[in-house]
Amino acid sequence: MSDTKPLEQQLALLRERFTERTLSQLNALLERIDTWQPPRSPHPLVDALGQLLHRLAGSSGTFGLSELGRQAAALEQTLKARLADGEPDEAKATALLDQARHDLTTLMGLLQPPQSVSIPSSRPLAGTGAGSELLVIGQQLGALASALRHYGFELNEVTDAATLQRPDWHPHLVVLTDDEQLQAVTDWNRQQAARAACQAPPVLCAGAGTDFASRYQLAELGVDGLFTLPADVPELVARIERLRQERLETGRARVLLLDDDEELAERYRLVLTGAGMKVRVLNRPEALMTVLTEFRPDILLMDIHMPPWSGTTLARMVRFEPQWLSLPIVYLSSEQDRDRQLSALAQGADEFITKPISDERLIRTVGILCHRARQLSQLLSSDGLTGLLNHPHIKQALTHEHARVRRHGHATMVAMLDLDHFKQVNDNHGHTTGDLVIRTLAHLLKRRLRNTDSLGRYGGEEFVAVLPGCEPGQARTLFEQLCRDFAALDFRGPQQAFHVTVSVGLARLNDFTSAEQGLNAADEALYEQKRRGRNGVTDYAELCLPESNE
């Protein structure tokens, strides 16, 4: 809340700057028209008029001057129509500029101080703050709650929805409940979210009927997902992870905005930043390629008309680089003509946002596009079975991290993990059960590592983790605990229950001149751990100790 005031003030200041600049541009143009005389060419004046009308058509509405924007758009169309049948002769140019003098004076009259426009405040997301992540409500869900605790989830557990009427509610990531309590739980969830001014956390319901009528009824109650009891815990954990990921991503959208209209770009920046997005603004395109590489946006929002540059040519230029082939490029333009929009899109962009756009629509549109872009890039970089980074992408992350370590020198560990006697798991319990073991280790790892760590499936039952800002001792403690917790998990095969263990090799990335060497060292440490009896952690540094120390 305390942020709203400065934001409102900044927006008001921008509106003032916009009004002042527009007023002085209108005055300057009127003065040039007044002093124009044949036989001087009218073209520079007509061009300047077209450009000013275009700018006002696209930006005035955003600053609360909708009527000015509408009239400027209509005048721009009329001007285009009048110029459509060739260059004006002297008589036509005089008439055209006479008309322009009149039109510009009308526009000036519409430059009233705008009424205050309030910016939609971004609603905090449930489950991204401190506190437990899961709320489990229901008498039949005790076993499920303890299984979820094994995966490292923090949870609140209550048996009866009636006990929820306490004031200490805080937004959870997900609410799990059974169908008996459902109505009470969904009502309570919505009320509390409204009171805390945050989005209601999703509700997953257990033990519900699977026929069409019961499913429809549950959807009516606002349920976000179903699962049957006894629950397939790894499956449910994967679902919760997906929900968490979606929520985190909304707040992490990265937007690069290229617009030569400084006030408008600044306004968009404030609006999108206010909604939790990271925004970088460029008013000129010369640094575009450098900023793309440095900032790595999820989308590029770009004005089309930025004399002397054209957004469509810039879009084509960006696509020269294979790494930006899949970057969504979105034009922000006041162009209303659908045919012209489509031919602009054919030059290499993906979407068209027509200016003026309301703050709410801007936030929603950009949010949706970023989300879609992230889903796509995640699909390209992730391993199908576990959702972790796939082989090429975890290697890329490792190389990237090694380069950062070289620059900044922060302690960074690389870990290689391999499931023990995994061939026997497949042989004894089947490949499907084997897959479930692999997914379970992946989920446990995801739970234990930080958001800034990188985690990938390196091969069949092999994983690699890169942990920036982590000392060897911390990594050892983390993975030793992981080995213990994983070994304690009960797996159920078609015939019998069983346990699986995992071995881990560690190496300090700072000690190696290349990422490859660091990974090889972690691999050597892993195989030493296999020789030592598996189920535990070996650090490569131990292998380098002088003989006399052993």
Ligand SMILES: Nc1nc2c(ncn2[C@@H]2O[C@H](COP(=O)(O)OP(=O)(O)OP(=O)(O)O)[C@@H](O)[C@H]2O)c(=O)[nH]1
């Ligand atoms: N279920 C399943 N099994 C896989 C997958 N990828 C690899 N495997 C199996 O993983 C097993 C790996 O076996 P080995 O490399 O001999 O090693 P291990 O049995 O784990 O023995 P140690 O590593 O020495 O403890 C092989 O049987 C592979 O078929 C997969 O995606 N799913």
